[in-house]
Amino acid sequence: MLDFIIILPLLVVGAGAIALMLLASMENLSEGSTALVSIGIFAFAFAVQLMVSVSGNVAPYETAFSGMLTASTFTKVAGLIILACGLFSCMIAQTYFTQNKFSSPEFYSLMMFAASGMLLLTMAAELITLFISLEIMSLAIYVLVGYDRSRIKRSEAVLKYLMLGAFAGAFFTMGAALIYGGAGSTRFALISKYLATNSFLESPVLVAGTLLVIVAFLFKVAAFPFHAWVVDVYDGAPLPVTGFMATGVKTAIFAVFANFIVLDNGMKGVWVDYLFYVAVFTMFAGNLIAIGQNNLKRMLAASGIVHSGYLIIALVAVGTENFTGGVIIFYLAAYAAATLGVFTALAYLGGTDERRDSFDDFKGLAKVRPYTAAAITIFMLSMAGIPPTAGFMGKFYIITDAIRADQMLLAVLGIVSSILSMWYYLRLVIMMYFKEPEESFEVSGVSLAPVGTMILAVSVFAIGFYPVFL
Amino acid sequence: MSALDILLVILRIAFGAFVPLSFVAVLVWMERRGAGYFQDRSGPNRCNVLGFRAGGLIQNIADAVKLIFKEDIVPGHIKHKLYFILAPTLVFITAILSFAMVPFADTLVLNGKEYIMQAIPADLGILWFLAVVGFGVYGIILAGWSSHNKYGVLGGLRAAAQVISYEIPMGLALVSLLTIYSTVNLSEMARFQGQLLFGFIPMWGVFLQPLGVIIFIVAAFAETNRTPFDLAEGESEIVAGFHVEYSSMKFALFFMGEYVAMFVSSALIVTLYFGSYQIPWFSTETLVNHSKPVVFLLMLAMPVAAYFFNIWMKKNNRSQYERPNDPRVFEAQVYAAVIWSIVIFIEIIFLGFLIFSSGAGGARILVALLQIACFLFKTFLMCFVYIWVRWTLPRFRYDQLQRLGWQRLLPLALLNIFITSAVVVSLA
Amino acid sequence: MIANYLSLSVILFCFGLLGVISRRNVFTVFMSIELMLNAANLAFVALSRLHENMDGHVLALMVMAVAAAEAALALAVVILLHKHKGNLDTNVFSLLRG
């Protein structure tokens, strides 16, 4: 029964998704109330997740469901982040659909399905579970990306995402097969046990398998050689989905990535050297792409690549003994808050059919809507890592970890990339503050997103000041 | 491998491959006779060889000859000739192959070695059937598509949609069956059905799965594209469906493929639900141990049966109107002579068996033959059901067809699984 | 014996990989991905036999399910795109350029 308590939030979200889906089919649920219901479900699941007591900082071997799932503070907080992301994404969606008319209750249902996949993913301690949750999440997200069928841009985005996602899925499957072949089990605990007695490098099957699995993960988080899709897909996806993808998916994948990479010291030792380069190239590639962008969503996507780079630094630096993942989770929380913040703001500023989407469209926002501009500035600063925001603390922890793991160079390169990223974050601030307004940024309809924006703006500081996760 | 092994392999394969083929003739004949019977028509009554019509069987030969000597047209507008030719071949091959795992007698033990009486002695069982039948859809779609004809495409699509729609209830009906049998191996299923329920009812699938058998049979009808589910060819709407552009032997392959499929699915229904080759209340061991009384009884029963058959034939095999020197009466007399000589021949063999039989080998072969006969008889009856239904029920409309599949059979099948598994778990 | 299975699996996987990379038609790409998944399935089942436990079988089943779901989605997307473009060459889809 204890096992079920661990997945209680998952059950809440999943049941909510199914219930919503059924209600949607009955056609007696209005658009607005669906959003509220889904927000409520996410909030409830969040509360449940908060109350679920998980014992301390747990090594990834403490397992539930006879080794299928793992539960630790790390997974718990990752779950919290995901649920919060879902909540705010629903807020975004609610506002977004006052200006874009293609929604239906299933949208929220799919959102919850994706969230349940993500929750499961954070806890996955076994290749089968991992694969299934990965696909639950991905499939729901694919549909969400292409939800607006009337616009070809969306369809192309979903095609691209689906193609590459399935490709990554194939990599993962093959990797899982090879790991299974090498270690004789799909359970992390048993694989780890196997590796404790057998040398990792002596088993070519295992090496190849872990390589493929890692490649799949890198695909999903848009790390260096596999980063090209992310800009297009984020651009093509509807705003709430982009927000959810950028934050929730990243959180989930990094959670499981961390759980996976700490399986064994020898294995980590082999891959860390390569992850080093991946991290560096990811950061710089992301920066180069971001600097060239004129479209805000594309810029955010590219900056997402950069943040993946930082998170990989954190991965490089995690210790297999006494793994807590605090640094990763903190950075993810900070990143999620800031990114979702920008997206909530965009939800009501974007206008019909996401009309305003480039830097130039936000000229003089500060004069017309000072609070929103201030909030966006806060988010930008957080992403850039300027104190006293959460983004800074996240970066600080990552650098601390990296240096502690004798990766001084990586830390410095991370900082250099941070300096580069300043360029495009400040560009928006400059547009908003230092240019004259050309339009009045009128927003129609009652919407939740401004509230969400403000909450997130506050939470950017709150996360920074009260690092309860660590 | 000993010579016996090779011999048995060849025999089994011959059975597996040619019984379905020869059943095509039987079925076509039966279809015609059935149509005549059910709809009060004459049936095939003209074709004859030297006045012998063999109850209409000669019509089949005429058909075959006609098809073989017809012009084989590949219309000019067809772009992919390979696919066009491949399609009927595929339909036929899958139909034949799907019979490979169906057992037609209990495991034959000769010289201490077990011979599984299937064409291919593997234990894939029902999975093989599902896989191969699923593959058959490709043939139909390919035919429709490569015909490059609106009717063809539509027919192919309909056929595909129908087949895949009914594959689900079929599969789910099987699931509940599998919970009972705990195996996918058809031989084991057949053996299971040799038991007795409460000591007096044969433990056939039909008694254990009354709901499942209905679902399965309905689905099997749809799978074989038989009326009332023959929308793929629905000649009133889409002329002939997927095979509208086919002629000659290519058409014949579709035709034969359909009948082979019908035979195989009948065989499968029998295997799954009607006790397979099991002769009710007589298990294989019982028969083997008491082979001599059994043979004796058979020897008694055969002339009796031949006698009554002859009376029936004499009554029916004559012209409908008064005719001097009715050639049909002469025909019937010849048939009676043939039947009696066959009976005598078999009686002699049985006598020989009674006198010279020493080991269990002969008894086992005899039992196997009996079981094969039983199996074929059951299958024959099942095929008759097919024909019965065909000439009784009108064709469904397409929406009715889909509604039946998805809204009735599928939930029913799920319910069936639920009930069955609940019972199985509570009994275990 | 297991080496043969594995080699076949890896070869199939590589074929799939090549297909994804080199082919233009969307369907071919998705079929190549399916091929990759099936290569993995082969490896799973073979290795399951090797290790004498069922994990591999289970994963293979799951992979099938997921492949089906993905194929379903892919079909939907392809129809959608075909509606928009009337063509299935990946080069045609160029509204978004990274």
Add this chain to the structure above:
Amino acid sequence: MFENTLSIMIFLPIVAGLALMVLPVGREAARAAGLVVAVLVVILGLKVFINFTGAGGLEFVEKTSWFAYVGVNYSLGVDGISLLVLLAGACLFPMVYLLLKTKSKGFYANLLLTQGAMIGAIAAADMVLFYIFWEVMLLPIFFMIGLFGGPNRLPATLKITLYTIAGSLLMLAAIVYVGVSYHAQAGVWSFDIAELSKLSLTGPAATAAFIFFMVAFAIKIPLFPFHTWLPDAYTEAPTAATFVLSAIMAKIGVYGVIRFVLPIFAEDFTRYALILCYSGVIGMMYCGIAAIGQKDFKRMLAFSSASHMGIIAVGVFCMNLQALTGTLYQIVAHATSTGVLFLLLGIIEERMETRTISDLGGIAYKAPIFAVFFAVAMLASVGLPGTSGFIGEFLIILGAVKFNMMVGVLAGTTLIIGVCYMLWMFQRVFFEKSNTRTEGFKDLSAIETLTILPIVVLIIVMGIYPQPFLARITPAAAEHLAAVSTVQQQLADTTVPVMEQTTQKN
């Protein structure tokens, strides 16, 4: 009340600034609020100054655990080194509110934020906390220049922002490195400055960290060759921002060097001190010479300020008691004198809407008080005896000579350049014939006079009677240098043979 003085000094302006941003307040009300807060901070600052015992070590300590994971504390404190800097940061701000009146609400809000962050940076006793305030300090400046600056403000804003953020992010790496090194040595996490100061780091990584620190501070000071942002930023920034930048922000850079680099990287510091000295001297010369040619008044003052920052930097790099004491002293002296100069310039700009030197003239006749104040500040800036600037610069040059004759001589000489252009400028602006523009220039009002007067008095008092100030800073400076001198000693022992070898080779 006492235990929280520093916190109040930090957060009173910050909270007030944020409140101003959010609340719908008028311009004048905002200015008044800003003034009240600034005065309150001055009072608190004076209290700190008076109650400071000078017993060595931190006083007014506040400490609360913050990020336990890496041992970051919210800890504040003042010691001899930071005291005067703090005083400058606390006391100079009311002038801005009193003298510059034409700004909007947001401007005052930003100014308040800047002040809070600056005091925070000075008072921080924890390295990470210092860094946070150090970064936060920049943001209001960014907005001040970007929103209220001159016509070419955008490039200037970007330049200063990217420069400083680049520097400070590198410093972050260095800070973390120091913290990690401490962890490695002590086994526990701490970013406490007092604790970290006990470290003495060597090796290539340490050198890298040292360089990062130095780059960050050199950009802030600004030290040659990291000064290129300065002329634009100073010129384009609104006067108040220029004032903040030159009077206080730059000093925090120097303060940072003394505070962090000196003790922790004693070895590297000693090794590169000479180079850094020359960098300071070259900066002095370069900026001094550049100042001569400027037509823009503000630009000229900017270069002048940068030039004098050079000598302050030299004072740090000389690593002896005189120089260090002089530096600390000069921090205040320069802050006051430059602050006054920029503010007076701001008044000229506000009233005559020009900054071109050739457009001005004869102000002294029209506005004698203004001219006198300007003169005093200017003289203090160039280091005339009797003003605060003299004491500081004298001590620094004394120390520099002791450290390296060449540096001393160059530094001394460069000061003379300063005298040249300053006096020349003064002559052109204040004496020559007045023109239509300067015709209507009114002298300072009573309030304005009263505002500047204390500072001018302070300049003179510090010039004549430096004892109370020196008494408070000297012990701290001495204590601070102790670490360096031992290292210096060791280094001297080891380097001599090396030098011998090289000479032999030659």
Add this chain to the structure above:
Amino acid sequence: MSAELVLSSVIFFGLAVIIPVIMLLTAVFGPRSGGVAKNDAYESGIKHVVGMADQKFSVKFYLLAILFLIFDIEAVFMYPWAVSLRELGMFGFLEMVVFILLLLTGLIYILKKGVLNWR
């Protein structure tokens, strides 16, 4: 794999393939007579073909294909479960109840959405 199995498989497959191929040989030996009408698509005697064969057809077929794919795979999940139900016992039963309920939910959704309403 026993030799017997291999042998029977090979022969049976061979037969299954050869029989239809032999039958197709009649195409080679059969009569041949060309003709314009024979080369046209058969349209029940309508002269000019109404619409093309490769025109788009109802999306319902695709939907059906997708639904089949999903439901069939779900059915595939049940086979191993069904075979080993006796060993799994109560736990296995409950798991499958959940599974079937989910499947039913999906089915209800599909039906309610009118995916299978053929008109």
